Amino acid sequence: MPQRTGQAGAECLEELSGLTNLAKITSSPDPQAHYAELRTQWGSVAPIEIERKGDTVISGWLVLGHAENCHVMRDELQFSRNAANWRWNYDDLLPPGTAIGAFTPAEPRPTAFYHDDTERQRLREPLDDALEALDERAVRDQTTYMCEKVIERMGVSGAGDLVRAYCQPVGFLAMTTTLGFDLETGGRLMTDAATVVDGDGDEVAAALTRTLDTVMEHIGRVRQDGGQGLITHLVSHKNFAHDVEIATSAIVPVSGAAIFLTAWITQTLHQVLADRKFAARVSGGRITLDGTLDEVLWHRSPISHSPAPRYARNDVELGGRLIRKGDALVMGIAAANADPAAHTDDQRDKIDNRSHLSWGTGPHACPAPRLARLIARTAVDHLLRHMDITLRVPDGGLPWASSPWVRHPTQLPVTWHRAADHGAIG
Template sequence: MTVQMMARDAPIELVNVADLTPLTATTSATDPQTVYGALLKRWGVVAPVEIEPGAPAWLVMGHTECMDMMRNERLYSRDPRNWRWNYENLLAPDAPVKTFSPDKPRAGSYHHDGETRRRLREPLDAALAALPQKDILQFTERVSLRAIDALGPSGMADLVRGYASQVGFLSTAAMLGVPDEPAKQLMRDSALISTHRPGAREARERIGAILMNQVQQAKASGRPGTDLIAAMVGHPNFKSDKEVVDSVAVPLHAASMFLGAWIARILHVELSDARLRARWTGGRIGLEDVMQEVLWRDTHVANSCAPRYAMDDIRLGDILIRKGDAIVFAISAANHDPRVHTGDPWDEIGNKSHISWGTGPHACPAPRQALLITRTAVQVIQQELDLTLTIPADAVQWAPSPWVRQPLELPVQFKRVTQRGTELPKTSHQGPLLLPPGQVARPMGTQWPSTVPLDAAPARASSWWPVTDT
């Protein structure tokens, strides 16, 4: 990474930096902390990076700095209309980053600040708080078992597309109150949009129509419901049905990116990390301990997909953040900040000061629901299948996303050990196995079966929700 010539005492500005490190380098590396570490060594806790070609941003890697900026929406806005690359038309009309940073954001709390954010966020928070835990457990178990049933009694599978992505997406759709068939259509359309394939515009229209139909049906029924849409339609904060549609898209948007990735990361740890697996299966730690360790050690939320935009010029040491610059929070790097770790494993017990859920007015609205869905999805597959990773642990490749850290695929050999509650003979190892180093059980690139056609499964490590009005 090089800096163009400037006066020695001049601060570093984003537009003057060449050869920017792409954000995908932080998520697709075997060890993301080596990439973050190189940026820290060269620039300090704030470094210039590239979200995608033509879209530069400042990457904030310090825990304290991320927390302070997350809490200050007056100086660090969430509204992408405040991004200079938007209001000066510096992006191509079809730039993928516009999915996350649209110049015409929809009417959900996600892309708004202040009173508008508060008005639109309150109904979502209230509906999530009222959602019965038993309902989340029941529909996640149902979705998980259907995915496992579709795999068959034994064979080969990719747990990312054949299980984790589908369970995360469809469980969240059930939480919204979307029935099975429309939910599957949402999943198919999401794949078109996230991969920018032909038909994406029509897919956006279908998604909007499906969600609007659910909102209008819930509104017409007049009956109170326990799903999110039914709980939100009557809230007085909403000025139109469209605001409800845009607001219910927030948890579905998150599920399409991060929930499936968290499930996949935990399964990856179980199958590939002998140290952690020994502690887990030996009873020294439980599933929720493993879930928290993933959030700390190698979180699936590598970099926040909701940039902030500077509302004024800000000088941070040698760095000058100009008004209108984009700011990305490096969640994974911040979680590794030595300032929040003591080095003593006993002191780390119960430490939940990671920022994988964010903090401040734009913190994740549904950490409890995400934990319940993820925990249930992992428990069900543990109970139902014997799993063996069919490639060496160090051969697992990572999805090239600016935001999400998850395996590109998780190829396994599996055997069903229950059938509608009837136990079948269980293999002797009683759990997931690791292959010896260098041993490969199948040719690389083999196509795996999945619950629905591969082109209908949620795209890996990408967002689908059409946040623009185009």
């Protein structure tokens, strides 16, 4: 049990011990039980352990409340995305080789992901413009082609891990193809992205360096030979000062494909395959495919905790807690989506309700929700349309990702065989 010091609501993070580890929450069979326990003890903002390196505990605040998450995400004047404002960085407290250190450099990388205010606007605009210029029909056709190739590789029938066989390659390669990479390069990026999600600090740093090098090489080829895809749009944008800005901006959707799309597709298929009542609602047309995807975003959010903390610029009160200048705040997406204060007993309030925070909100909201939904919808629909799949849950249950940020089964043991066309889900 964490030990408190000082007056209620004014705990100093560095003086607390026994904190719950983020990865322990995401990898547990019941994360909501952890959130409920933290709410009972601390309210809507709770101290947590982000990472442990040797004897050093890197701590922060986990924002559990829906309203509190919205407030922090929307107020970049008070809560910065720039990790130079994190006390662990400016007081040089981080041990070498931490995973969080690789994600949150004291010298922010030149992408909107790490900046606030006018610099964020300058770097975010090219990505928004490039996404707006994408031909969604072409993206859908590319994703369908990718699904067909992966299903063809699975064979007429077989048994294995659906995550490795389908969810990961379809989601990731569809996104990298949209960016303009060939399949071989997309495969290399997929390997490094998996390391970024779940590696230790040194592995994460090395994978990020390889990813940057790969994207920089691609930018050079586009400049010389031209090309298609989202990166081609970025290369010609007037806002960028140099190619490193283009590359680091392109890495955001690459990482998003690794962290978000694979998990979203996996969680959706797990929901349909594991829950017979839910599957009956889907097959019976009582819930559309988009409704199915939203159900997952609400109740099984692929992003449990945002991998981009905010940092308090000054002492501020949030949820009855004193957040001190330089403290890190982790956005508790899955906790916020389940916050009892954000729900009513009226079932009509749940119809087409997309006020969940799986996309974030405010100036740093996900730039590509339409693109991600298009790829995920196509991937799930195509598999269920063309394959009969049976989930084989082992006696010990399914293993869950050990990442502090993302939640999905790392394996879905299944048997499959090619089916007659069932028709698209509504």
